[in-house]
Amino acid sequence: MAILLTGGAGYIGSHTYVELVQAGYDAVIVDNFYNSCPDVIERLKAITGKPVTYYDVDVCDRKALEKVFLNHTFDAVIHFAGYKAVGESVAKPLAYYRNNLDSTFALCDAMQAHGVSRFVFSSSATVYGLAETVPLTETMPTGCTNPYGWTKYMIEQVLRDIAVAHPDWAVALLRYFNPIGAHESGTIGEDPVGLPNNLMPFITQVASGKLAKLRVFGNDYDTPDGTGVRDYIHVVDLARGHVAACRYLLSHTGCEVFNLGTGLGVSVLELIHTFERVNNIPIPFDVVERRPGDIATCYADASKAKTVLDWEASLTLEDMCRDSWRWQSQNPKGYRA
Numbered sequence: 001m002a003i004l005l006t007g008g009a010g011y012i013g014s015h016t017y018v019e020l021v022q023a024g025y026d027a028v029i030v031d032n033f034y035n036s037c038p039d040v041i042e043r044l045k046a047i048t049g050k051p052v053t054y055y056d057v058d059v060c061d062r063k064a065l066e067k068v069f070l071n072h073t074f075d076a077v078i079h080f081a082g083y084k085a086v087g088e089s090v091a092k093p094l095a096y097y098r099n100n101l102d103s104t105f106a107l108c109d110a111m112q113a114h115g116v117s118r119f120v121f122s123s124s125a126t127v128y129g130l131a132e133t134v135p136l137t138e139t140m141p142t143g144c145t146n147p148y149g150w151t152k153y154m155i156e157q158v159l160r161d162i163a164v165a166h167p168d169w170a171v172a173l174l175r176y177f178n179p180i181g182a183h184e185s186g187t188i189g190e191d192p193v194g195l196p197n198n199l200m201p202f203i204t205q206v207a208s209g210k211l212a213k214l215r216v217f218g219n220d221y222d223t224p225d226g227t228g229v230r231d232y233i234h235v236v237d238l239a240r241g242h243v244a245a246c247r248y249l250l251s252h253t254g255c256e257v258f259n260l261g262t263g264l265g266v267s268v269l270e271l272i273h274t275f276e277r278v279n280n281i282p283i284p285f286d287v288v289e290r291r292p293g294d295i296a297t298c299y300a301d302a303s304k305a306k307t308v309l310d311w312e313a314s315l316t317l318e319d320m321c322r323d324s325w326r327w328q329s330q331n332p333k334g335y336r337a
């Protein structure tokens with residue numbers, strides 16, 4: 001079984017690569033290293049003990065993508081490649097729509113030209129927008145609050161319509177909640193470019209001394225301790241969800257949506273205190289104003305993935321905090337050392 005991973009050198013793509021290889025699949029990476037580092041390739045080779053087949057290619061480059069498909073017979077594609085910063089998408093909407101949609105169109109065209117009909121898509125809980133009801137189920141209304149989210153929403157619809165027009169296609173839309181953590185080896189992990197947007201990389205950079213203090217964006221939400229509640233899922237659990245989705249697509253057609261979360265809501269303060277306890281490192285913070293666009297509470301009903309994919313998250317918040325810190329402490333400057 002040969003699987004193509006677009007954006008396979010990225011945070012979630014690289015962890016998925018490891019789990020696929022360890023599950024016995026052959027995996028091929030296509031990445032233009034815009035949001036990732038070539039050093040990841042060597043580290044994946046070290047973790048898996050096998051050579052890594054990869055192409056330094058932009059998925060929007062149709063000629064280069066065609067050469068990849070001529071070199072391999074893929075059984076499925078996992079599409080990670082895409083711009084992913086919510087705030088940046090508000091400032092640069094055209095770049096986000098062009099890159100995220102054009103890359104998907106180019107990939108679907110190459111798949112159709114080469115008879116590849118299994119597609120796992122890296123979607124996001126962000127498509128639920130300002131959902132008032134939790135836990136979130138896959139049948140709940142969707143609607144986005146930023147261009148990044150709309151690209152995910154639109155790509156889901158494109159793939160849903162392709163699956164209707166081509167009954168031989170099998171599509172899994174995986175809606176991630178909040179991936180954090182790192183591989184237990186500490187050799188691959190989340191390596192944000194510049195100042196981290198997300199909570200856990202900010203915490204680990206405060207823990208390492210790279211940043212002085214964390215800002216907690218509001219403590220006046222309607223939550224148990226007033227801070228934002230999210231569904232944090234270990235990136236290795238998330239990666240294993242992709243392996244389960246590939247296995248499912250081998251024996252099913254049509255398009256299905258799956259929430260990949262733990263089903264547990266954790267507040268900002270709970271995450272901070274768990275990190276401090278597990279790693280015995282104080283995390284100084286100030287409570288400041290809410291961040292525009294944030295919602296109070298977001299966590300998954302992950303029962304469909306358990307029932308249909310026979311997958312559920314098993315790693316704990318402690319594992320996430322321990323593994324995040326191991327990656328950060330072993331790689332103070334990320335991959336860009």
Ligand code: WQD
Pocket residue numbers: 084086123124125126176177178179197198199200202214215216217218227228229230268291294
């Ligand atoms: C989590 C909580 C913040 C930073 C984002 C994207 C979403 C998805 C996952 C791609 C919130 C609080 C954060 C900080 C803080 N990505 N926070 N101080 O916003 O839930 O989701 O990442 O699909 O699309 O929107 O994640 O980690 O930014 O925030 O207090 O410095 O931590 O207010 O409550 P978010 P996050």
